[in-house]
Amino acid sequence: MKKTIKIRAYIQTFFFLLIAAISINHGLEESGQGIPFLSAASLHALCPFGGVVTLYQTITTGTFVQKIHESALAMLYSVIVLSVLFGPVFCGWVCPLGTLQEWIGKLGKRIFKKRYNRFMPIFINSKLRYLRYLVLAWVVYVTAKSGVLLFVNVDPYYALFNFWTGEVALSALAILALTMVGALFVERPWCKYTCPFGAFLGIFNLFRIFKIKRETSTCIDCGACGKACPMNIRVDKNKTVRDHQCISCRICTSEEVCPIPDTVEFKTGGGLSEN
Ligand code: SF4
């Protein structure tokens, strides 16, 4: 539906502003000037990825990795339930770093027009997409071994909402800058190639309940849905999208994209073998 794209844009803006406000408020709280109706929680307590990195320590010792709070685990469980139902909606509708990359991408689209998001050679692009699973394995391993949240030193999400505090490592600021420049050429480069949380949530695309499905009997093979996908998924070549990179943004199901109504839909049904 056309409306979906607009509603998604509002929801993304809402979460971006909310996280920014909470992050600023956390700094104000420390100097005794917090905004009363906003949570004083730190970004670590509100980030569901904290739940992933602390999981090993919590299961084995019952404690949390330094700076991680039990709220991160509660958030992780909620995000998992949503992902089982609808796929990685956290990435496509909530994550403020994804939203920022999309906003920068709008400028990239104006500059490069149809060439935008198509600079990377297909064979490199298809391999590079698995890099984020190596990053995920590295983060979980080093955190489990050290008991310290070392990922924060390279985390652009943390850098984005704390760059003014003087607490952010230069390496994290550099990765944030690289991500923002990269988003001018490639749609959501951090999500596509590096994000360990996106990698984790991407696994749910294999068996989520509500799926992106293309009705082959009405499809006219124009390829518009594949071209519109920010994650370069060939929706037009699949009956059911099970790609680990789908972020459930639902751009492909929009009437604005597919000229034939009800041809790409978001619905249940279809087993693992159907494609
Ligand atoms: S396949 Fe559709 S829902 Fe998934 S990322 Fe691409 S456009 Fe978004």
Ligand code: SF4
């Ligand atoms: S946009 Fe619609 S008609 Fe075109 S290829 Fe995709 S599903 Fe088929």
